[in-house]
Amino acid sequence: MKLVWSPESALQAYIDTVKSCEKFKETGVPELLSAMAAGWNTKFIVESWSYGGPIAASVGLAVAARNTGARHVCIVPDERSRAQYIKALAEMGVSPPPEVVVGEAEVAVSQLAGLDFLVVDCKRKEFARVLRVAKVGPKGAVLACKNAWQRNFCGGFRWSVVLQKGVRVVRSVFLPVGKGLDIAYIGSSRSGAAATASKGPRRWIKHIDQQSGEEHLFRKPSH
Template sequence: MKLVWSPKRASGAYLDTVKSCGGLNRESSAAELISAMAAGWNAKLIVEAWFSGGATTTSVGLAIAARHSGGRHVCIVQDEKSKIDYVAAMQEYSGVSLPEVVVGEAVEVIETLAGVDFLVVDARCKYYNRVFRVAKLSHLGAVLACKNATQLGINHRIKWVGVLDGATRIVRSVVLPVGNGLDIAYISSNGQKLDCQHSSSHRWISHVDPHSGEEHLFRQ
């Protein structure tokens, strides 16, 4: 049993997100990359913890990824007002499916969802680190992403070993200069490495910073 990287799904989700978000900017840049990652990993249960008042471009990207992978997309919002604001913002994007919107504290709601294989949490959310800790991850492994990571401090990295329980094996982690910082961890809950079955030409994801024009590469 393994997670398999699909370049075709990744590129399709990336392009669809670019079209939906209306071009490159600081926030949509992160959304495009997250969308490509979720679709490329063929995620079946995509969960995000949305920060009230934040942008919804990441949600748009995840909705597109779920469409490409045939997965379930769940967004956790703090209260009913946040839900109204979130739904209204998502409806501004034509052709994008609204995810399942669940109201409640993310750290409590996440415990009711089993088999999460792609989890995105905004660092501005309350108890963001506990959300990662209590998540019931898929036995096939999972990808965890913390967006707006620079909110935690300059050059800060999540200490994933301390955040996750001892039974969760971290395969690799990386911090990307995308948006306001994206801290990502690839994990295998059953203690086996994630298996990327693709040619060597597809073992890297390329991302071009829209501001500096620099190309950033990170390995899957």
Template structure:
């Protein structure tokens, strides 16, 4: 399977997020992220949040998850953060799913993440991205508060290392404090140079003459 974009779903999530965030200023980032999560039909949406962080992104992601019939999980560092976050979300009429713990450890327990949002200002965001377990169709990664100069290099250095995940496309958007976005595709097991070598030639035998032919794939 692969990520398939649905403009209709994205538009619906965008409009619903606008309505939900109409009392919040500077929510353009929220609306964009919500539309992306819904447009990609994300079934497991995960974000990390520090204490006192802006919750509008969470509101948008919850809206997106309702459109995709998916699950939204917010990872917070401690119980005080959880209490503060839940109270703020409930004030907006939402009941979030919250997990308390070190984000790097929590994402290891979450399988098939489709959409991951992290804060690139935090020192642990690289470890979080490396530990995240994406599904067979890959995932969309969003880094908030990104630096445009290091954006593309930073993400490609994390994923395009000959491992099981590769970046299909990445972009930096000067929205809010900067968004670094990448579509990370899952590479099939055994892919790479060895797989190419093994499948480069296919042997065929002529049943009548018994001759063998090597056909390049």
């Protein structure tokens, strides 16, 4: 299985986000993220946010979640950030707000299985670790890095290096939108297991000697 693109859903989310974000001077990233999340018909959107950060991208993701009926979770580092995040979205007309999880982003993401759209901020030093522990759904996922120009100053970033071993990057693209947006579409986290299974599982026959009580394992010949 894989994510299926719907241009109609993407366009509707884009239009809705433009209307919701009219007050922001900088456009591009919220609309694009919203269109992508809705266009791929994602059902589990995860992002992180901290006190004082821009809220526009969160508004766009909330619009996409509303359009697709997705679960939308935002991870914040503390209660202060949680209160400000909810207040900022309410002021933008987003109600009810997304689910808010308080804690370290790396730990929180590792406990959220089945996500299919993840947005990280490259200004945060832990962004690469968050990408590495993401547990995506059976249809794969879209991973987006905003403020990617900031990351490029550090050098050495490659999707194949950052993600867990065995995770397949189907395609990736860097877009000069806002302060840089790097996006990757990855295959299901089960793909590695599936590939192993396709080779045939190792089957063993257990035999217990009735006299000695010793246990012996014999590998079953492949057919």
